[in-house]
Amino acid sequence: MPLQHSPPPPAQKEQTPKTPLFDAPQPGGLHTSLSSSEPSLNQNIDSLTNNASPVITFRNVKRKRLEEDEENRLSTFMSDLKELFREFKQQQEERCAKLCSTVDQIRDTVDLMADKFNDLTARVEVLETERKEILSYTHKLEEKLEHFEQNSRSTCIEIRNVPVAKSETKTSLMKTVIDTGNLINTQIQSHEIKDIFRIQTKDPAKKTIIVDFTTVLRKEDFLEKFRKHNRDRFKLTTEHLKFSGPAKPIFVSENLIARKKRLYFLARDAALSNNYKSCWIKNGKIFMREKEGFKHFEIKSEADLSVITKSA
Template identity: 30%
Template sequence: MPNLTRSPPLNKSISLSETDMDKITQFSAPLEDVINITQRDNKRRRVADECMDSVSTDLRTIVREELLKLIAPLQLQQSESQNCTLQEIKEIKETNKHIQNSMDFLVEQNKEYRTKINELEVESKKNRDYINILESKLEDAQISYRKTNFELKNVPKLKLETKQDLVEIVTNLSKTVDCAISKNDIKDIYRVRGNNPEKKNTPIVVETNSAILKAEFLKKVKSFNMQRQNKLCAKHLGFKTQEDTPIFVSEHLTAKGTRLHFLARDLTKSKGYKFCWTAYGRVFVRKDENSPIINIKTEEQIQRLFQDI
């Protein structure tokens, strides 16, 4: 690395020589005048700066005041809007509080109603079960009351028909089927009044003195119809007119039993059951000779049999 030689520092205390002073005297103004000129320029610059600062301050003040004038209405409007919004929020909170209280009340009320409904459903089920028991007992009582009765259906109605005429019809029929029934065997006899006045051949109800006699009579009627091609008709009851009117003999069923017998016959036709009959006021069906006998008690039971494959 080469050796570097530093230059000697400038001596600030060096004064001007007489030769230099002479040169300055020849070519420049006096030193006091130069100093004065410099001071006056500095004073003028400071005055100008102070004027600019004053103008800048005044301008900022004016701008600030104008901005405040513009912002003040906006601030007022914003404040009013904020107050309005706060009021609306307060009202919404109050409304929500009322709604929540109402919902709580409705929830509690719904729980009470649900409890009451459950209690009513339980009570209703008990009542239905009790009603079914009563209906079953009533049905049994009606069946027991009718256990000695049988019906003659589609028998032509005579003019001025009397009970004696009805008794003669039954006695003539009993002779035909070879099961003698006398007047003394008949406890009561009457023709049912129909709801349709145009239907004249309403059933004849015969009440005998013995359930055994009734059962034997029905057995003879069934045997008569099975052994002969010509089934029972009006001439077998002693009629001289409308002799070929078919006659049907059956048990005196209750209204419920009649309905069940009708549905059971429909079941035998639709599902291929071979047997459908009534005995002692009750309805029975059987699929075939090897199937169990089914005692039909309710319509729901028939519906289940319809659904069976």
């Protein structure tokens, strides 16, 4: 019986032993192993140093080039920045110059306008002074005109609330005045009446009668007797003068100009509101008295009435 034998193991390739970088320590021989490894270590370091030196040189060159490029770019940037600043400064100087020129023009214009304003102010002051003088002069002229007009009525009286009769004439009006004089105890002669007529009023049926006496004394006597009669006896009415219809009071007063009539109306209202004793008219002038025994004073304008109202 044949015997089977296992095939022989393949032949092992001879391997070149690798020299270790460091020798393995041998038991009991530590110092021997370290001393034997030093030549290898130094040799390897020198080998690494010699092999790396070209790489280090290449990097230094590249870094220098990069640094030079950075310096060039920085220099270019700084140059551009300086140029921008120079242009900006030039633009600002030009703008500043224009602005200064404009300001100078405005200043000149303002100075011119100020001079014109001062001239206008001086002219306005002169005109205002002239206006006040003109107003003062006009006021004096108005006062003189009113004085002359009032003097032209110094002999005239008004009789109000007398009904208008049919086919009325100056003769019938004169008879009414003479009858009124008889009632108040003063005898009126026809030759003492220079003129008599009616004037237009709000009520056409009761137009005011204007009686123009020949003298101021006769006018004053008629007014005084009428006031005394109304105060001491009884108030005169249309019934006493034989007029038909309901009895209505008759009013007699001086014939005043329009401004004096308004002032007299306001004066009576102010006297009533401020508890003044009396307010009356004499010779075209308006007088007021606060209480009996007090001195009377004249009302010349509405300003006098405002003083009375404030002091009350």
